[in-house]
Amino acid sequence: MVIERPWKRWVYFYIPLTVFLIGTLFPFYWMLITAIRPDSELYRSWRAVNNAPFWTLHPTLEHFRDLFEKTTFPHWLWNTFFIAVVSTGISLFCGLLAGYALARLKFPLAGTLGTSIFVTYLVPPTLLFIPLADIIRNFQLGNTPWALILTYPTFLIPFCTWLLMGYFKTIPKELEECARIDGATRFGAMLRIIFPIAVPGILSAGIFAFTLSWNEFIYALVFLSSPERKTVPVGVVSEMIRGDIYFWGQLMAGALLGSIPVALVYSFFVEYYVTGLTGSVKG
Amino acid sequence: MKKPIAGGTNGTVAVALPRAQARPSRGLRFLESERLLAAVLLAPTVVLLGTFIAYPFVSGVWLSLSNTSVGNVGHFVGLHNFAKAWDDSIFRQAFRNTFFYTFWATIFKLALGMWLALLLNRSFRGKRLVRASMLLPFIIPTVLSTFAWRWMFDPTFSVLNWLLFKTGFIVTKIPFLSDGVYAMWCAIAVNTWRGMPFFAITLLAGLQTINPDLHEAASLDGANGWKRFWHVTWPLLKPVTLVVVVFSIIQTFSDFQLIYVLTGGGPANSTHLLATYAYQVGVATGLLGEGAAISLFMLPVLFIVVWVQLRYLRRLEA
Numbered sequence: 001m002v003i004e005r006p007w008k009r010w011v012y013f014y015i016p017l018t019v020f021l022i023g024t025l026f027p028f029y030w031m032l033i034t035a036i037r038p039d040s041e042l043y044r045s046w047r048a049v050n051n052a053p054f055w056t057l058h059p060t061l062e063h064f065r066d067l068f069e070k071t072t073f074p075h076w077l078w079n080t081f082f083i084a085v086v087s088t089g090i091s092l093f094c095g096l097l098a099g100y101a102l103a104r105l106k107f108p109l110a111g112t113l114g115t116s117i118f119v120t121y122l123v124p125p126t127l128l129f130i131p132l133a134d135i136i137r138n139f140q141l142g143n144t145p146w147a148l149i150l151t152y153p154t155f156l157i158p159f160c161t162w163l164l165m166g167y168f169k170t171i172p173k174e175l176e177e178c179a180r181i182d183g184a185t186r187f188g189a190m191l192r193i194i195f196p197i198a199v200p201g202i203l204s205a206g207i208f209a210f211t212l213s214w215n216e217f218i219y220a221l222v223f224l225s226s227p228e229r230k231t232v233p234v235g236v237v238s239e240m241i242r243g244d245i246y247f248w249g250q251l252m253a254g255a256l257l258g259s260i261p262v263a264l265v266y267s268f269f270v271e272y273y274v275t276g277l278t279g280s281v282k283g
Numbered sequence: 284m285k286k287p288i289a290g291g292t293n294g295t296v297a298v299a300l301p302r303a304q305a306r307p308s309r310g311l312r313f314l315e316s317e318r319l320l321a322a323v324l325l326a327p328t329v330v331l332l333g334t335f336i337a338y339p340f341v342s343g344v345w346l347s348l349s350n351t352s353v354g355n356v357g358h359f360v361g362l363h364n365f366a367k368a369w370d371d372s373i374f375r376q377a378f379r380n381t382f383f384y385t386f387w388a389t390i391f392k393l394a395l396g397m398w399l400a401l402l403l404n405r406s407f408r409g410k411r412l413v414r415a416s417m418l419l420p421f422i423i424p425t426v427l428s429t430f431a432w433r434w435m436f437d438p439t440f441s442v443l444n445w446l447l448f449k450t451g452f453i454v455t456k457i458p459f460l461s462d463g464v465y466a467m468w469c470a471i472a473v474n475t476w477r478g479m480p481f482f483a484i485t486l487l488a489g490l491q492t493i494n495p496d497l498h499e500a501a502s503l504d505g506a507n508g509w510k511r512f513w514h515v516t517w518p519l520l521k522p523v524t525l526v527v528v529v530f531s532i533i534q535t536f537s538d539f540q541l542i543y544v545l546t547g548g549g550p551a552n553s554t555h556l557l558a559t560y561a562y563q564v565g566v567a568t569g570l571l572g573e574g575a576a577i578s579l580f581m582l583p584v585l586f587i588v589v590w591v592q593l594r595y596l597r598r599l600e601a
Contacts, residue, residue, distance in 0.1 A: 012508075013402060013405065013407075016398070016402060017402050017413070020395075020399055020402070020417070021413065021416070021417070023476070024416065024417055024419065024420060024476070024480070025416060025419065027420075027428055027431040027432060027435065027476070028419065028423070028428075028431070030431055030434070030435060030442065031428075031431045034431075034434060042440070043439075043440060044440075090331075093327070094327045094328040094331060095328070097323075097324035097325070097327065097328070098324060098325050098327075098328040100324060101320070101321045101324040101325050102325075105317045105318075105320060105321040105324075106317055107317055107318045107321040107322075108318070110321070113325065113329075115593065117328070117332070118593070118596075119589060119593075120332050120336050122533055122585070122588075122589045122592065123336060123340075123585075124533060124534065124536075124537030124581075124585070125537075126537040126538075126539045126557075126558035126561070126578060126581070127340075127343075127537060127578055127579070127581055127582065127585070128336065128339045128340060128343060128578075129562075129566075129578075130343060130346065130561065130565040130566065130571055130574045130575045130578060131339040131340070131342040131343035131346055131575060132335065132339045133566065133571075134342065134346070134571065135335075135338065135339055135342060150331070150335060151335050153331050153335075154331065154332060154335045154336050157328055157331060157332060158332070161328065185315060186315055186317075186320055187320065211422055214424060215424045215425060217424075217425065217426050217539070217540040217543075218539050218540065218558075218562070221543075222562075222566055232424070232427070233424050233425075233426035233427060233540075234426075236426065236427060236430065237426060237430075237543075237544060246434075248434050248437075248440075251430055251434070252430070252431065252434065254427075255427035255428070255430050255431060258424060258427050259423045259424065259427055259428075262422060262423065262424065263419070263422060263423065266418075266422045267415065270411075270414075270415045270418075273418075273422075274418075274484060274488075277418075277421075277481065277484055277485065278484065278485050278488040280530075281485055281523075281526045281527055281530055
């Protein structure tokens with residue numbers, strides 16, 4: 001490779017990368033510090049002499065205690081988890097079947113269907129939330145987890161289908177053909193030969209879909225109304241600000257706890273997530 | 284980017300297949316027909332997407348042409364809602380904001396994301412950890428991280444003001460979110476912060492497919508860093524870049540949660556986007572027809588972007 005002098009390496013590499021790292025991570029550090037800082041320190045004028053905003057000498061868990069005692073935070077956490085898992089499951093199921101059909105089978109309208117699924121992938125939820133709210137009401141699904149479990153797949157299925165279709169195309173057809181010579185049905189070959197090979201692809205799609213549903217906001221905001229039914233993002237926004245007063249300690253504690261599950265899932269499966277992410281934009 | 288391992292060889296094995304040996308159980312025998320199997324496999328997807336995308340889309344178009352409001356079945360009013368929105372100064376502001384926000388946020392995300400991708404493409408210790416932490420803004424729910432930003436922009440207790448004040452850059456507080464112009468740029472900054480990792484990681488994946496020999500050859504020919512980027516890296520990276528930009532434009536143009544949490548469209552409706560204004564009119568006020576019309580104003584732009592994307596994909600396949 002190209003050889004470079006040490007000072008150049010600092011100016012063109014270490015310093016910019018450090019700036020990027022600090023910029024990326026500072027808001028999370030700030031979330032943490034705010035969550036464990038007592039109120040007396042939080043709301044101290046920034047011109048005060050003894051102000052030391054970047055750390056705290058009196059860490060406290062009172063905000064976390066308030067979060068569990070004064071709000072229905074544990075419910076939100078459970079709701080978010082439940083909805084994310086079930087809608088991811090549904091989307092993987094549909095995506096697997098549809099992806100296989102589009103990658104392997106010849107049938108009329110295959111091209112049209114493939115294109116329409118891709119187009120729905122690009123339809124943003126904000127385009128449809130008003131009529132959808134009406135439809136959810138008509139289906140008597142308003143304020144139930146099913147409103148979200150059934151609507152999240154609209155943006156997860158196209159993604160899963162797209163990703164898995166690409167994955168299936170990389171699996172040699174001969175594998176299936178061998179199985180069929182041995183007497184397997186087409187369906188059986190798909191189930192027992194192709195799907196097990198596709199496990200890494202399924203995992204990538206699943207991880208990515210899970211983080212997407214954990215992150216979803218507008219449908220949850222519009223379709224749910226009672227406090228204990230809400231998901232974390234909506235609960236934090238609508239239940240923790242009373243009037244015009246922001247309880248920043250509690251808010252940041254909630255934001256932190258609400259981020260941890262998804263960050264954990266992500267950290268265990270970084271490589272799969274990255275595959276899902278890069279696969280989400282490529283065929 | 285993966286290529287089929289054995290693309291065109293299908294059928295060569297199947298020729299020797301004696302049909303009689305395959306004896307599927309009776310219940311699944313009908314699935315041997317490719318058409319029937321395809322229909323069965325696609326049915327769940329088509330039903331779900333039909334019910335919750337195609338139907339709401341049609342219903343949204345109908346709503347936008349009616350004066351429906353919550354608890355009140357409307358009747359056809361033609362293009363009245365669209366005309367009314369167009370005459371509304373807040374709508375015009377939201378319309379302009381949406382383009383402004385999308386344009387600048389996309390530019391910044393592309394420039395910074397490209398820079399970060401180039402940095403991450405080098406080998407250094409702790410690379411995996413650095414890459415994993417760089418993606419955090421993209422993983423953490425936007426609403427939650429935007430709250431952290433809102434707190435950092437707080438009018439009284441802003442840590443950024445404190446930092447700038449202590450380092451001597453400012454003498455009075457910057458009105459981050461209490462001034463319309465500042466607030467818009469703050470929203471663009473937060474959007475850039477959140478979306479940049481997506482650019483960086485996908486562009487990095489693209490960079491890793493570029494053969495290092497090309498760079499070697501270029502530098503032997505005397506090309507400096509910038510020239511190597513411009514004449515070697517960039518042309519090879521263009522296809523990935525286009526796709527990433529298209530995705531980002533769609534997401535930024537239809538953004539809702541960031542503005543909803545950071546400014547709520549304020550101060551004085553100066554930072555509304557089409558989606559947040561549609562929410563305010565359609566859900567908060569309950570004028571479903573007008574709200575649906577406002578969100579449909581997004582359609583032409585989305586349509587053009589999707590069209591570009593499809594055309595590009597077709598060209599790639601051909």
